[in-house]
Amino acid sequence: MGGSPRLKIFLDIQLLPCYNTKIEKVIKMKNESTFAKNSGLKRFPIKYIRDKAKAAYKKDDKCYICGDTGQLDLHHFNSISQLFGNWSKAKNITINSVDDILGCREEFIADHTSELYDEVRTLCKKHHKQLHSIYGQHPKLTTVGKQSAWCDKLKIKNQGR
Numbered sequence: 005m006g007g008s009p010r011l012k013i014f015l016d017i018q019l020l021p022c023y024n025t026k027i028e029k030v031i032k033m034k035n036e037s038t039f040a041k042n043s044g045l046k047r048f049p050i051k052y053i054r055d056k057a058k059a060a061y062k063k064d065d066k067c068y069i070c071g072d073t074g075q076l077d078l079h080h081f082n083s084i085s086q087l088f089g090n091w092s093k094a095k096n097i098t099i100n101s102v103d104d105i106l107g108c109r110e111e112f113i114a115d116h117t118s119e120l121y122d123e124v125r126t127l128c129k130k131h132h133k134q135l136h137s138i139y140g141q142h143p144k145l146t147t148v149g150k151q152s153a154w155c156d157k158l159k160i161k162n163q164g165r
């Protein structure tokens with residue numbers, strides 16, 4: 005371990021909020037070849053799943069909680085990284101390269117349609133940030149129900165104003 009640039013970039017990625025695809029794209033260009041040589045699942049390859057699934061994402065035109073129509077994010081209650089990690093482990097799929105991901109992502113998406121497309125909320129920047137400050141940058145899968153209840157609670161509170 006230590007301060008290798010590649011490691012640093014992976015660590016940076018882990019600290020990113022869940023939907024920062026622009027930054028991931030830049031990092032992809034820089035690291036495609038080094039990644040392919042690297043073994044094991046890092047967060048970064050999840051981009052390839054998101055790219056594929058994104059076409060069907062149903063982002064709302066307003067924040068679920070406050071109705072703000074400004075800058076909106078789509079928040080997944082289920083961390084795609086964790087879902088993919090569990091799924092590939094259960095299926096005994098080893099991910100060593102981008103091709104490994106491309107080879108199995110459609111199956112993964114088909115197996116997780118509700119997590120990817122239904123268990124999501126469109127949130128404004130403020131509420132998205134707030135949610136992650138409570139449940140962490142990569143919320144544990146065990147907090148899915150809590151995150152959903154938190155959104156509902158704030159929505160009701162907001163309507164009361």
Ligand SMILES: [Zn+2]
Nearest residue numbers: 067070128131
């Ligand atoms: Zn909001």
Ligand SMILES: [Zn+2]
Nearest residue numbers: 022078079080
């Ligand atoms: Zn999020």
